[in-house]
Amino acid sequence: MKLERIEVQQLQMPLRFRFETSFGSTTIKDFLLISVHGEGAVGYGESVAMPTPFYNEETTETVWYMMEKFLIPKLFSQPIETPEDVDRLFAPIRRNNMAKSALEGAIWDLYSKQKGISLAKALGGTRSLIDVGISIGIEPTVGEVLQRVERALADGYKKIKVKIKPGFDVQVIQGIRERFGDSVPLMADANSAYTMEHLDIMKELDQYGLIMIEQPLAHDDIIDHAKLQAQLKTPICLDESIHNAEDARKAIELGSCGIINIKIGRVGGLTESKRIHDLCESHGIPVWCGGMVESGVGRAHNVAITSLPNFTIPGDTAASSRYWDLDIIEPGVELVAPGQLAVPEQPGIGYTLNQQAVGKYAVRSASYRPAK
Numbered sequence: 001m002k003l004e005r006i007e008v009q010q011l012q013m014p015l016r017f018r019f020e021t022s023f024g025s026t027t028i029k030d031f032l033l034i035s036v037h038g039e040g041a042v043g044y045g046e047s048v049a050m051p052t053p054f055y056n057e058e059t060t061e062t063v064w065y066m067m068e069k070f071l072i073p074k075l076f077s078q079p080i081e082t083p084e085d086v087d088r089l090f091a092p093i094r095r096n097n098m099a100k101s102a103l104e105g106a107i108w109d110l111y112s113k114q115k116g117i118s119l120a121k122a123l124g125g126t127r128s129l130i131d132v133g134i135s136i137g138i139e140p141t142v143g144e145v146l147q148r149v150e151r152a153l154a155d156g157y158k159k160i161k162v163k164i165k166p167g168f169d170v171q172v173i174q175g176i177r178e179r180f181g182d183s184v185p186l187m188a189d190a191n192s193a194y195t196m197e198h199l200d201i202m203k204e205l206d207q208y209g210l211i212m213i214e215q216p217l218a219h220d221d222i223i224d225h226a227k228l229q230a231q232l233k234t235p236i237c238l239d240e241s242i243h244n245a246e247d248a249r250k251a252i253e254l255g256s257c258g259i260i261n262i263k264i265g266r267v268g269g270l271t272e273s274k275r276i277h278d279l280c281e282s283h284g285i286p287v288w289c290g291g292m293v294e295s296g297v298g299r300a301h302n303v304a305i306t307s308l309p310n311f312t313i314p315g316d317t318a319a320s321s322r323y324w325d326l327d328i329i330e331p332g333v334e335l336v337a338p339g340q341l342a343v344p345e346q347p348g349i350g351y352t353l354n355q356q357a358v359g360k361y362a363v364r365s366a367s368y369r370p371a372k
């Protein structure tokens with residue numbers, strides 16, 4: 001694969017709603033769009049790092065710096081035959097997974113386009129239709145959460161995830177169960193807002209038949225999660241604690257979780273996502289595709305990885321129109337049936353960039369070429 005030019009653009013897309021987690025809230029999606037040009041095709045990737053370092057240690061600025069100073073020069077320094085070569089090239093650089101993932105994902109897209117196959121097929125996907133869920137943020141009142149749950153159920157979403165934090169947890173789950181019943185596939189995501197001091201709250205949540213409780217404890221822990229998992233019947237799902245397949249192996253070995261949320265950006269790219277998928281499959285641990293409020297580019301990558309067989313729990317890949325008045329791809333990622341998305345069969349991510357929309361949201365850009 002001959003890489004001729006790499007374009008980095010910072011985009012700021014207004015969300016249709018305020019999205020709140022236990023670590024903060026946002027109304028603007030501020031991210032980097034990556035375009036890798038080579039041999040007449042363009043591959044697209046998205047950095048899911050947020051502008052502030054409260055989900056992980058990366059930010060829009062650290063990603064741009066790492067790309068410009070280290071990762072893009074690395075890509076231009078050696079021949080790249082397959083996307084797996086990118087993973088090997090980046091391995092000596094510590095962490096900075098979202099920066100690595102955005103470039104690696106764009107090269108997976110470019111590779112698939114050059115081969116004339118869909119990204120899903122290139123990854124070994126087996127599904128042509130995927131079940132998806134929706135992630136509902138913290139709202140000022142339980143009533144407002146219930147309104148969003150009602151709309152989500154009307155759209156047929158196959159999993160309802162609600163964000164929780166101390167003081168806004170049991171009453172939310174209880175409210176949903178009372179209003180919509182025990183059959184709603186329901187989960188809670190704490191984003192590390194609790195400690196073992198909150199064991200009583202965890203044991204209360206354990207009574208509501210949740211599919212899972214996601215990342216209740218510290219973002220860098222698997223020990224206390226193992227102690228907590230031993231006291232709950234509800235599976236713990238790890239998100240922030242899992243940065244690669246080795247973390248997943250250790251968490252499974254310790255019994256820290258029963259489910260793993262794979263986010264392509266958090267684990268450094270699609271190659272590592274496949275490694276975690278395969279490891280979990282061999283241990284009977286189901287995985288699902290988490291979200292980072294992606295634009296259509298990142299959303300398309302999430303659809304592709306979700307087509308792999310052990311993604312057996314619906315992910316957070318809701319429809320573009322839930323998030324954006326105008327997405328940067330056309331068509332947007334939209335439901336083709338209640339709670340279901342089609343896996344594109346066209347080459348690459350299977351969506352076309354809406355350059356006018358990109359221009360509307362772009363606030364900064366730079367272009368990089370190999371040295372002559």
Ligand SMILES: O=C(O)CCC(=O)c1ccccc1C(=O)O
Binds near residue numbers: 055134189
């Ligand atoms: O993309 C979506 O709709 C879900 C997003 C989401 O839940 C999330 C968004 C930002 C940071 C962390 C998380 C999370 O899943 O923990």
Ligand SMILES: [Mg+2]
Binds near residue numbers: 191215261
């Ligand atoms: Mg999460």
